Amino acid sequence: MAISIALSVILLLGVEQLRTQARENFSQSISGTDLVVGARTSPIQLMLYAVFRLGDATHSIRWASFQAIAQHPAVAWAIPISLGDSHRGFAVVGTTPAYFKYFRYADGRSLAFSAGGPFGDIFDAVIGADVAEQLGYHLGDHIILNHGAKDIGLAQHADKPFQVVGILKRTGLPVDRSVHVGLEAIEAIHLDWQGGAPIAGLSIPAEYVRKFDLNPKELTAVLIGLKSRVGVFQMQRFINQYRGEPLLAVLPGVALDELWSVVGIVENSLLIISALVVAVGLSGLVAVVLAGLGERRRELAILRSVGAGPRVVFMLLAIEGLIIVVVGSLLGLLGLIALSHFAAPFLQAHLGISLTAGLISAEAWQLLLLVMATGFLVSLVPGYRAYRISLADGLTPRL
Template sequence: MKSLFSLALASAWNRRATLGLMAISIALSVMLLLGVEQLRTQARDSFSQSISGTDLVAGARTSPIQLMLYAVFRLGDATHNIRWASFEAMAAHPSVAWAVPISLGDSHRGFAVIGTTSAYFEHFRYGDRRLLAFAAGKPFTDIFDAVIGADVAAKLGYQVGDRIVLNHGAKGIGLTEHADKPFTVSGILKRTGLPVDRSVHVGLEAIEAIHLDWQGGAPMPGVSIPAEYVRKFDLAPKEITAALIGLKSRAGVFQMQRFINQYKGEPLLAVLPGVALDELWSIVSIVEQSLLAISVLVVAVGLSGLVAVVLAGLGERRRELAILRSVGAGPRVVFLLLAIEGLMVVMAGALLGVLGLTVLSLFAAPVLEAHLGISLAAGMLSAASWQLLLLVMITGFLVSLIPGYRAYRLSLTDGLTPRL
């Protein structure tokens, strides 16, 4: 058997140019397959960790997915707001360690504006329980301070100290600007790859301040309260959109969820972020499955090309196979020789693909984390990736049996007198 492997290696080396191209083709196919699998796995993990360390997300009663969409991803609108008194009741519950209010509804040049408190920067976590970090500046301390995400700063060219004007409404422009109450950028957050990057964060008092002279979604005629006078008014929030809640012990999560869902003051809903995000991912998972299917087809094309090349070369190798028969090699030896050659090419391509993916991931991991928030474990394949790689090699061996069987039949037919 050892001599057979040596013979197969020598035969493959003699046709190294053709088989080398096939190995490169398989390597690229394997890189694509494993790369898509790695990205799919890491993207799902990053998606499920869009908000971590938060035990419950509470808001007005609606579907869990809709609540997560507007509270976490800033997509869509809330059906109703919840009263500030309801938030205080949730925050005062003995099981609650911290609670962060969120108020949505305004925007700035297409980016969502989030009204919250300083607790947002202390307790909001993402990924592997990482806290938000500042690339420049600091959290808001004044009523008209604003903390912007990385995308807002990059696309609009803002720096700490710049003045910005908020718009009324999620897509407010033109006459709906709160031009009489401009904000100052006090901080810029580091990129997270989350909706945080596309958000402008202000205090809850600021949300109340810019709407002092508004009623029913429009400015009150003849009423204008300058920014310097807003502190004379009661700026305590009356309503918020949602709340992020952290518990003292996760053992009480279902008890707290039941307390919120059965709250008598108004209809509320509390969802477990992980459960809701998994449900949301199941809706969009058709995309990842389609990408994986395309990658599998690419690998299938690469293996089919290998079979086609080896079969096409059999006509030129009939004399070689006949000589092998003349020195005592039986049809089974010829069969194994061709099968081993094909397996060698597949293994070489697979190993090259893994090596190429490892090198590529070393360079791509920082870029993916910086721009997409996907933490790619550079140089490490997941268990699913190893299973796919093993499946590719097994499939490659099986398809290599096709030219081996063809050579076996030819050797039986030609014997020692091959047709020239």
């Protein structure tokens, strides 16, 4: 029974640890970014397409608006992001080298390269870890981008291939599933396009694109870091009241908490299921001890005959059940610590969850104490049953 309780505790505390760590890492998906700016929409939608590459932006930001914001005295750095194209199911992100310099995630970690480095030429591309792994790309490989966020049925920019010059280390974020190119590249591949389709009879070869003005006209979103976080609300108000066009600036932490509350029912459901598993384990403990009382009737009767009162028998059975619960809980705690030690690298690499091996959260300790307290209460049931067994009943032989 101790093993059964240990497994139940591992599941309960494991779900709680993952829930706590996942929520903390979720809130730090863009650690160090003070504001996320986009066209006027809902904060959740802005975070979904600007950070998680989910959905599409309803409107774009003019390049002039970005320059006005980036040149504001309170702004330390600004990362422009242009979305809309794809490559074999992966999002294409148009940005600048500032993306690799200032973007932070988790507990302030910066992006790192497993091979190569940032793009330097127009048709250079930096790919995420998932893109490289799933498509088998290496440095020097050439890729062709698709027009539009989805690959199905859309034309390709086949006349302007890109060369892979960098592969990012795995982060567990949408960065791993993205192809990063320069903003000038986004403009270059669309020089001979209009209204979402190629211009009939016009084709500009890749070697001639530098003759054109490749300054971007529009952006999808902007990530902003301020010189001092004291002025974050003042800067947010400046952007939200920007007269050039309707813009929205959101604090990532606030928007992510709002987004997490939407999906919070899932984490609560998992926690309830784990609690039910623990309840089943404790119920099994009561059932086993009660079933064993039939075999221990003479043992209890002998204890009564040598002077042990009903209360002593009651306490012996209750303490026995409590010991099983405590041993099972401690075994589960040790098992969770060992499991987290081995699972931490995998969770960080594939899910982006920074699980601190051996560190148990305060909420997990509270759940562990609650399990022990509940175990003591259910142990009173077989103790009370033994209390009711009389001395005469125990000594009476059964036919």
